[in-house]
Amino acid sequence: MSAVLRAENLVRVLPGEVPVTLVNDVSFAIERGEFICIMGPSGSGKSSLLYLLGLLDVPTSGRVWLDGEETSRYGEDDLASRRLEKLGFVFQFHFLLAEFSVIDNVTLPIRRLGRLDESAARARGLELLDRLGVVDQGAKYPHQLSGGQRQRVAIARALANDPLILLADEPTGNLDSASGGTVRQILHDLAHEMGKTVVAVTHDAAFAAAADRRIGIVDGKIDVDWQAV
Amino acid sequence: MRIQLQVALTHLTGRRRQTLVSLTGVVLGVAFFLAVSSLMRGSEQDFIKRLVDNSPHITISDEVRRPRTQPAERRWASGAVKIRNVKPQTETRGIRGYREKLALIEAIGGLRVAPVLVGSAVLTFAGREEGVTLSGIVPKTMKTVSTIQDKMTEGSLDALDVNPNGIVIGTGLAEKFNLGLGRNLTVVAASGASRAMKVVGLFRTGNASFDETQTFTLLKRAQVMLERPNRVNRLLIQLDDAYAARTVAQRIEDATGDKSVSWVEASEDILSVLVVRNIIMYSVVSAILIVASFGIYNTLSTIVLEKTRDIAILKSMGFHARDIRLIFLFEGVIIGLIGSLFGLALGAGLMHVLSLVQIKPPGVSDKVFLPIWWGAQQFVLATAFAMASCILAAWLPARRAGRVHPVEILRGAA
Numbered sequence: 001m002s003a004v005l006r007a008e009n010l011v012r013v014l015p016g017e018v019p020v021t022l023v024n025d026v027s028f029a030i031e032r033g034e035f036i037c038i039m040g041p042s043g044s045g046k047s048s049l050l051y052l053l054g055l056l057d058v059p060t061s062g063r064v065w066l067d068g069e070e071t072s073r074y075g076e077d078d079l080a081s082r083r084l085e086k087l088g089f090v091f092q093f094h095f096l097l098a099e100f101s102v103i104d105n106v107t108l109p110i111r112r113l114g115r116l117d118e119s120a121a122r123a124r125g126l127e128l129l130d131r132l133g134v135v136d137q138g139a140k141y142p143h144q145l146s147g148g149q150r151q152r153v154a155i156a157r158a159l160a161n162d163p164l165i166l167l168a169d170e171p172t173g174n175l176d177s178a179s180g181g182t183v184r185q186i187l188h189d190l191a192h193e194m195g196k197t198v199v200a201v202t203h204d205a206a207f208a209a210a211a212d213r214r215i216g217i218v219d220g221k222i223d224v225d226w227q228a229v
Numbered sequence: 230m231r232i233q234l235q236v237a238l239t240h241l242t243g244r245r246r247q248t249l250v251s252l253t254g255v256v257l258g259v260a261f262f263l264a265v266s267s268l269m270r271g272s273e274q275d276f277i278k279r280l281v282d283n284s285p286h287i288t289i290s291d292e293v294r295r296p297r298t299q300p301a302e303r304r305w306a307s308g309a310v311k312i313r314n315v316k317p318q319t320e321t322r323g324i325r326g327y328r329e330k331l332a333l334i335e336a337i338g339g340l341r342v343a344p345v346l347v348g349s350a351v352l353t354f355a356g357r358e359e360g361v362t363l364s365g366i367v368p369k370t371m372k373t374v375s376t377i378q379d380k381m382t383e384g385s386l387d388a389l390d391v392n393p394n395g396i397v398i399g400t401g402l403a404e405k406f407n408l409g410l411g412r413n414l415t416v417v418a419a420s421g422a423s424r425a426m427k428v429v430g431l432f433r434t435g436n437a438s439f440d441e442t443q444t445f446t447l448l449k450r451a452q453v454m455l456e457r458p459n460r461v462n463r464l465l466i467q468l469d470d471a472y473a474a475r476t477v478a479q480r481i482e483d484a485t486g487d488k489s490v491s492w493v494e495a496s497e498d499i500l501s502v503l504v505v506r507n508i509i510m511y512s513v514v515s516a517i518l519i520v521a522s523f524g525i526y527n528t529l530s531t532i533v534l535e536k537t538r539d540i541a542i543l544k545s546m547g548f549h550a551r552d553i554r555l556i557f558l559f560e561g562v563i564i565g566l567i568g569s570l571f572g573l574a575l576g577a578g579l580m581h582v583l584s585l586v587q588i589k590p591p592g593v594s595d596k597v598f599l600p601i602w603w604g605a606q607q608f609v610l611a612t613a614f615a616m617a618s619c620i621l622a623a624w625l626p627a628r629r630a631g632r633v634h635p636v637e638i639l640r641g642a643a
Contacts, residue, residue, distance in 0.1 A: 047640065056545055057636045077549045084547020091639060095542045099239045109546050111232040157546075169639075 003029035003065065004164055004197050005053060010062035012048055012220075022048035023059070024220035030199060032164070035191035037208040038201045040217035046201045047169055049217060053199060054087055054167045055079045067164055084113055088158030092170035094150035096142040102153050103129065103138040109160040128156040132186060148179025155186060159196075166190060168200040172207055184210055233552055236543075237559035240532050251528045252568050254521030255615055259572025262514040263611040264579035269510040270607060271600035273503050280499065281492055282376050283434065285465035286340075286474045288495075289481060291324045292488040323460035330485050334466065337477065343370035345463040346448055348455040352398075354406045354414040361402065361444045363418065365451020365461075374467040377432055377445070383410045384430030389447045395429035399440030403431055416446075418454040515614060522618035525564055529557055529626035540630050541638035550631035557630050561623020562616070569612045576611065 012023040022045045030036055040046045051057040053064060055071060058079075063072045067086055071079065083089075096105045106125040110116055116124060129135040132152040134145075142150055151171060158166055168187065172180035188210045190196040200207070208214050216224035241248045302310050324330060327344055334342050346365035351358050368386040372378045378386055382400060389395045396416065403409065410428055417423040426446065434440055452458050466481075468474055474491035482489040493500065533540070540553055584601040 051636050051639075054545075056639075077551075080544065080547050080549045082547075083545065087547075089545050095538070095639075097236075097239075097539050097542070099243050104235075108232060108543070112546070112548055112552065161547075 002032065002068070004032045004067055005030040005199070006065040007049075007053060008063045008065075010049070010052055010064065011060045012045075012052055012057065013060045021045075021220055023052060025062070026217075026220070026222055027062075028215065028222065028225065030165075030197060032197055033191060033195045035188065035198045035210070035212045036200070037211035037214045038199065038217060039203070039208055039214055040223070044217045045220035046217045048220075050167055050169055050199065050201045054089060054165075055083055056089075084109060085161060086164045088161070088163035088166045090151070090154050090158050090166065090168040090171045092173040094142065094147075094154040094174075096150060096153060096157070098142055100141075101138070102134070102140055102142065102145070105142070105153060106157045106160055109157065113161050125156070125160065128159055129153070132156050146179070147175050148182055151175060151179065151183050152186065155183070159190075163196075165197040165199060168198065168202075170202055170204075171200060172202065172204050180204065180207070233555045234559050236556045237563060240536065240556070241560055241563060244528065244532060244535075247528045247531065248564065251521075251524040251564050252571075254524040255518070255564060255568025255619065256572040256575060258518035258521035258618075259569050259611050259615045260575035260579055261517050262614065263573060263576030263607055264583060265514050266510060266610070267576075267580050267602050267604070267607045268583060268599060269507065270604065271602035273507065274602055275600035276503070277500075280496055281471045283436070284492055284495070285374050286468045286471050287466040287478045287481065287489055287491050289324065289330075289334075289464035289466070289485070289487050289489045291322055291462040323457055323462045324464065324487055327461045327464065330464065330487070333484060334464065334481060337480065339469045339473075340477065341370070341373040341467045343367065343374040343465045344448065344461040345371070345465055346451045346455065346457060346461045347463050348451065348457070349419050350444070350454065351417045352402070352406070352414050352444070353417065354408055354412070357406060359402060359405060359442075361398075361442050363416070363451055363454070364443065364445050365448040365455070366445050367448050371445075371465075374465045377434075380432045380434045382431050382433050384428075386430060386445065388429035389445070392427060392429055393447055393450055394424065394426050395446070396426040397430035397432065397445040398428060399443055400431050400433040401437055401440035402442070402444070403428070405441065416444075416454065418456075420454070420456040422454050422456065424450075424454065518614055518618045521568075521615075522622035525561060525619055525622040526625060528564075529560055529623055530629075532560070533557065533626045533630045536630075537633055537638055540633045541635040544633065545635040545639065553633070554627040554631040557627035558620060558623050561619040561627075564623075565616045565619030568619070569615045572615065573608055573611065 006029040008027050010023050010026045011021070014020040014022060024045070026049060038046045038049060048057070052059050055064065055066065063070055065071065066082060071082065074082070097108070100108070103122065103125050106128055107121045110121040110124055111118070126135055126138060129138055132155060134149050134152050134156070137145055137149055137153070142153070145153065166187070171187065172183050175183060184207050187198050187200060191198045191212070200211070202208055212228050214224070214226045215222055299312050299315060301312065331342055331344060334340070344367065348363050349360060350363040351360050368389050372386060384397065386397060389397065396414070406414065408414065408428065410431060413425050413427050415423060416426050432440070448461070452460065468477060471492070475493045478489040478491035478494070543553065580601050580603070583599050586599050587596040588599060589596045
């Protein structure tokens with residue numbers, strides 16, 4: 001198996017009068033189809049690490065390889081294109097666009113990529129909603145859905161362009177335990193049944209228990225890297 | 230529909246009231262721009278039309294600007310001959326060989342030319358004397374180069390053909406003499422020749438000095454009276470395209486050597502005043518649109534602030550900075566387009582209302598309509614200016630939106 005995502009000596013320092021080191025010399029590789037949890041206390045830099053891995057943020061030093069491509073030379077637009085094609089994000093808060101219907105939210109990235117025409121994009125969106133069990137909510141607006149449903153729509157949107165990697169930042173953080181369980185199960189199935197690579201940052205021990213691999217972060221450094229055998 | 234356009238529309242419909250206010254600003258701006266500039270351009274054209282129509286487009290007079298080539302120069306054409314201080318002869322007044330020149334000028338095409346002999350004379354009637362300008366004309370050709378026929382209040386120019394001893398005078402002069410059509414008066418030319426002539430026509434141009442001092446008689450009669458047989462000293466030219474006057478005048482002067490003055494040359498001072506007036510007018514009406522563009526700027530800035538999180542999420546999804554900028558530029562363009570459309574309609578309505586307004590300038594007896602110019606140029610200009618200010622107003626918020634850094638926003642919002 002080849003590394004789909006690889007980090008090498010990643011450092012991220014927030015500049016300022018007193019520079020803050022968010023991520024401090026982190027190196028590891030993620031294989032295709034892995035379900036990884038990044039864990040750690042608040043402020044340990046786990047979200048910052050996720051942003052770096054997801055090409056949302058640029059490291060102060062160090063390099064990230066995505067799908068064999070070294071990304072440190074890339075400008076903002078190139079990084080955005082890689083995010084569009086190869087990465088999907090799920091955040092703690094659903095971050096759906098309030099004025100767009102559920103189906104429109106899901107088809108946004110598909111239409112931006114522009115490889116499918118309008119009707120094909122819609123069909124793909126409905127298929128994703130169906131897979132996540134919220135197809136009957138397609139015409140509704142985000143505020144009409146429950147928290148769990150919204151997060152499932154957000155996952156559908158993250159999967160819209162069939163990304164290599166799904167990155168999740170505390171995906172169950174805002175959900176009750178039942179909905180959280182559903183979302184956890186979905187991410188688990190995505191990794192194990194659909195072969196997606198899932199990288200999730202979480203506090204949730206139950207969530208982490210389902211992962212193939214757990215990376216503990218303390219003070220911006222890898223503390224433990226535990227792999228299920 | 231393009232995804233950026235859809236997001237733009239969603240933003241605008243999401244803030245309906247603010248969008249409407251911005252839109253109203255553009256609508257009013259475009260409408261006033263259109264109505265006021267059409268009125269100003271209309272009055273300018275009205276003015277130029279008067280200027281152009283009341284005087285010939287080109288006047289050729291018997292002043293020779295270029296001296297004839299001297300015998301020595303002709304003899305040694307390739308030699309180093311230079312004769313200084315050669316002045317054109319002026320003793321034989323009048324345009325030499327005017328018939329040949331008439332034919333030459335007519336061959337240019339797209340113009341009408343009339344020969345005129347201008348001299349001075351004194352009119353006497355009932356013991357009163359008035360010095361006047363006596364113009365000998367050929368009525369048939371004069372009518373094609375002058376609007377004098379339209380200004381006739383009584384009689385006509387053609388009556389001169391019927392009565393070779395006829396004279397056409399202005400109403401101002403007629404009032405001074407207190408005479409009317411059909412009365413006889415005595416014309417004494419500068420040469421001393423005198424003749425009784427009958428008033429066969431009265432004209433009124435509205436220009437007091439012209440109406441009081443200008444008289445017309447038959448060319449043959451004037452040539453006899455002024456003792457200038459077979460000679461004219463003016464050729465008046467009217468062109469199909471008045472704005473070609475300058476080049477045509479130059480051509481004629483090159484060909485004939487006689488001084489040819491176009492109306493453009495003769496009215497340069499007035500034309501430059503009109504340009505200044507247009508600059509003032511356009512800067513004032515543009516100011517309305519600039520003010521309207523502040524409304525757009527305000528609305529779009531609010532949307533950018535309000536939608537920062539949406540922008541961040543779109544960027545995290547893989548939207549480029551230029552996609553985000555495009556969204557806000559689209560919003561400016563949409564407001565601009567819709568605003569221009571309604572603005573043009575409202576402006577056209579205003580123009581229609583203005584064109585119905587009658588005014589009575591002081592000292593003038595007849596009412597006139599406001600001159601409105603329905604030229605497409607004004608419509609295009611109003612739209613172009615509105616679009617430019619809308620896009621400009623959208624550009625700053627768009628640039629700010631494009632710079633939103635997703636991590637900063639997502640970190641704070643989580």
